[in-house]
Amino acid sequence: MADQSNDTPSLDGDGYDKLFERILANEGDLAARDASTRPSQFTPLLCSNCFADYGLSFDAHSIGVKQEGSCPHCRSTDGRKLDKAHLLALADTFFVRGSLIRPEYGGAPILQFNEHHDGKTNIDVDERLRRDAELLGNAAGIGFFHYGPRLWMLGEVEPLKALQDKATRDDVIKRVLAEYPERVISVDERLVRLRKRPQILRSPTNTTALHQGVGEAVASIQRTFRCCMRHRTSKCAFTSAGHGRG
Numbered sequence: 624m625a626d627q628s629n630d631t632p633s634l635d636g637d638g639y640d641k642l643f644e645r646i647l648a649n650e651g652d653l654a655a656r657d658a659s660t661r662p663s664q665f666t667p668l669l670c671s672n673c674f675a676d677y678g679l680s681f682d683a684h685s686i687g688v689k690q691e692g693s694c695p696h697c698r699s700t701d702g703r704k705l706d707k708a709h710l711l712a713l714a715d716t717f718f719v720r721g722s723l724i725r726p727e728y729g730g731a732p733i734l735q736f737n738e739h740h741d742g743k744t745n746i747d748v749d750e751r752l753r754r755d756a757e758l759l760g761n762a763a764g765i766g767f768f769h770y771g772p773r774l775w776m777l778g779e780v781e782p783l784k785a786l787q788d789k790a791t792r793d794d795v796i797k798r799v800l801a802e803y804p805e806r807v808i809s810v811d812e813r814l815v816r817l818r819k820r821p822q823i824l825r826s827p828t829n830t831t832a833l834h835q836g837v838g839e840a841v842a843s844i845q846r847t848f849r850c851c852m853r854h855r856t857s858k859c860a861f862t863s864a865g866h867g868r869g
Contacts, residue, residue: 665688665690665704665706666706666707667688667690667694667695667704667705667706668695668696668705668706668707668710668762668763669683669694669695669696669697669704669705669710669758669759669762670683670687670694670696670697670699670702670703670704670705671683671684671687671702671703671705672694672697672699672701672702673694673696673697673699673702673758674755674758674759675751675752675754675755676751676752676755678717679713679717679752679755679759682713682716682717683702683703683705683709683713684702684703686703686705686709686712686713686716687702687703687704687705687709688703688704688705688706688709689703689704690703690704696758696762707762707763707764710759710762710763711763711765713759714736714759714760714763714765714767715736718732718734718735718736718746718756718767719732719734719735719736720732721734722734726777726778727778728777728778728780728783729775729776729777729778730776730777731770731772731773731776731777732770732772733769733770734746734767734768734769734770735767735768735769735770736760736765736766736767736768737765737766738764738765738766739766740760740765740766740767740768741760741761741764741765741766742760742761742766743766743768744756744757744760744766744767744768745766745767745768745769746767746768746769747769782795782798782799
């Protein structure tokens, strides 16, 4: 009879759920973001005039819905209405994406929100914005908190670090070429090259700068030609170069 024992330690259902909840409590609410994109019946909770912070109110107005009737919270009649889906989108746009930091590699927000912090918003902002955050959070059933990002979000990735070391760079490149999926590109597709802080803008091998230089040369010729036609003088750069007087 086969041995049915399992020496691998495991958590019981309750223990696993508690551990999982503890992890999720410090992460962004991805489920809420997914819900914000699903169509549903529109039930306004707040409006753009509910917020005292100008930037938050401006963003709320830009994504809100123009609807007749007064706001259920502030009773304003000219503010753009926001239901839960719009409030979640506003929370993500203003607080999460608005607090994004970008080191040399990667990026991560300083602030996050999720339903585990509902009623427990705790962020270091001015009093007016804090009240707005609490209002938004209470209406949407979420809370805001300071986010401790995973280090890989900020570039602490071993292959990336190895790429920066000349001694290990070749091995990483070979691994990338071996493991990265291939794709055949047809002759009808267009490739666009993006450059980050080029050191020599006008290098002959720099195609972007070369095109720019050609454009500037053409513009210069056009200006000189207009000057020649206007002044019709031997002092004109065009005529002095032997191109005639008109």
